[in-house]
Amino acid sequence: METSEEPGRREQNRLRTHNALVAAANRLFQEQGYEATTVRDIATAAGVGERTFFRYFPSKENLVLQQVRDLIPLLAAEIRRRPTAEPPLVALREALLALAARQDTSPAVLLAGPRPFTPEPISRGDRFLLFDLEETVAAAFLERAGITEPGLREELRAATLSRAGVGALRTVRLAHARLSDAERAEADPSEMVRIAFAALGA
Structure with a gap:
């Protein structure tokens, strides 16, 4: 007879396996x-x-997409915690690096995958992953600045800065993907992120 504790144990086992697959990837x-x-x-x-892998993820690409989806709200929360004196792009850069360090992963998951945030769509939601990231970052910029009812000027500024920052991350992803295996082993993704953001004045 199944006890009330067994479903909880099964869920814990599922979570352990899920996390083990993500960490291994x-x-x-x-x-x-x-x-x-x-x-x-x-x-x-x-x-x-x-077979166990496919019970958790339909594909290798789906694993990466799921990680990015999971990280988007965490990144937004990290941005909101940054000091208000920091310019938005600096806040995004530092939030990303802090989140990557805390999650014990490369500043991206954002560096994994065949293309930067543009995989063949697995679902309708995946097709809008990049858009969701940009919109979430822009909203975090506004909230961090204490702007609850933004006008056109504030919305445009936040959206432009968000898309510029996400564009820098995509550029890092492309540069990282073009490295040879030996170069990739030597490359520091965090430093690549800093260089890209420095080009934007951050």
Whole structure:
């Protein structure tokens, strides 16, 4: 007979397996690159079989997309916590690096995947992932500035800065993807982010 504790244990086991798959994928993506990493590699590194992987994620790309979706609200919260004296793009840069350090992943998940935030759509929601990121960051900029009823000027400024910052992240992703395996092993993604944001004056 099933006890009331068993569903809770099953959920804990599912969460452990999910987290193990994500951690294994992050490590392998950074060590050998996204394209060279197979689902079998990820499953083996997580200590499970391929069939188990597919019970959690439809594909390797879906795993990355899910991570980005999960990180968007966390990034927005991190932006809102930044000192109000920081310019918006500095706040975005530092929020991203702080979140990456806390999550123990590269400043992106944003650096994994075949293309920056533009994978073949798995669902309607995925097609708007980039848009959702830009809109969420813009809203965080406004909230951080204490603007609750923005006018056209404030909305345009926040949206422009958000799209510029996300564009810098996409540029880092493209540059990172073009590195050879040896160059990627030596590259510091956090420093690449800083260089890209410096080009925007942040």
